[in-house]
Amino acid sequence: MSQSDVLVTQEPAPQTVQVSDLPQKIYEIERNTGPYSSSGLATAGFRSAKYLEDEWYQNNYNRYYESLADCDHSERNRHESKQLAAETETLCERTQQDTNKKTGERLQDIHFWKSELQRKIEDLSNETDLLLAQKLRLERALDATEVPFSIASDNLQSRERRQPPDMVKDAVATELLKEAELIRNIQELLKRTLMQTVNQIRLNRDHKEICEMNWSDKVETYNIDEMCAHYNNRSTNIQFHPHSSKFEDSATTPETWGKFSHDTIYRADQEKIASTNLRALIDNILSDTAEDLRLQCDTVNVAFSKCSEEMENAKRKLQDHLNKILREITDQENNIKSLKQAIKDMEAPLKVAQTRLYQRSHRPNVDLCRDAAQFRLTSEVEELNNSIQALKQKLLESEQALRNLEDTRMNLEKEISIKSNSLCIDKQKCMAPRSRYPTVLKLAGYQ
Incomplete structure (x- = not known):
């Protein structure tokens, strides 16, 4: 094999370039490791793993250029690091100030809703106490109707012992039946009103409990945010919490948070209004039923007096006859x-x-x-x-x-x-x- 047949990979001569134009990484030069890289069979063992001289120079130049590039990159990195450190410090201060401002605003919002909830809790508590007093009146009134109903029932049963022909459906019997029916209707009305009152008291207490839970959450949140507002870079009880910046899946938005508090207060107001209206209704019911019962009682008494007078007149006439x-x-x-x-x-x-x-x-013969x-x-x-x-x-x-x-x-x-x-x-x-x-x-x- 002649020397001209040997394939040798050669690099072009180095040219003068700027440091900024140098690549970050230089590929290594290809070695003469091919099967025909030796000039002869006698030197094959000595030439198989060697670099060429040009390759050696090229490798040195590459190391020079790499060193220059790394120094330039490091210098730029130091400059950028100082600039970035100053910028991040300024940004951190500005961000922390904005965070403190937002936390203060948040504390004001929490304090507002907390005060509103506390006021609604007191209103519902007072309203429930007033409604309990009305409930006691209803129970007393319902118990008081037992005596009139017993009297009316006893009157009807007693008059059933009258003998014919006095066993008539007179005005007294009609008024007594009206009285008994009126008392039963009033009792049913009072029972329904009492059930409605008990249900309203339960709703008042339920919404008061909801407001108390929301108020308790607001108090705890206010304490947490107030503690967070007092934190600064010199605080001794701060530490790293790597995963604290993640939003919880159950986290709400300010809109939903405010809407929930607003809806809670709105429902509390609605229950208070309903309770107030119910108390007024109870006053009217108790007043009207008491007057109706006394009026019917007077009507029955008048009917009894008239009937007794008629009965005495009839008895006196019967005695004359x-x-x-x-x-x-x-x-x-x-x-x-x-x-x-x-x-x-x-x-x-x-x-x-x-x-x-x-x-x-007895006269004889012709003499008869x-x-x-x-x-x-x-x-x-x-x-x-x-x-x-x-x-x-x-x-x-x-x-x-x-x-x-x-x-x-x-x-x-x-x-x-x-x-x-x-x-x-x-x-x-x-x-x-x-x-x-x-x-x-x-x-x-x-x-």
């Missing part, structure tokens, strides 16, 4: 005695006439004649029989009249007894307990 019946019974009894005596007095003439006829029927005496005796017997029959008929009528008088007397006495029983029920069993009817103040829940 009973006295007349008793006198008539006495007269009729005397009349019956007279009729019986008249019938008995007619027996002797009848016997005389019949005896005469009987004796004359229908003479004037015979006709008169016959007519006399007929007249006497007709008279006796008329007297007996009148006696029967008189006895029937007497029986009718006795029945009427019994009916009148029974009716008078019924009226007495009705008067006793209305006056003693009904009107006497109604004197224990609660007052308006007690029905309104003040006692």
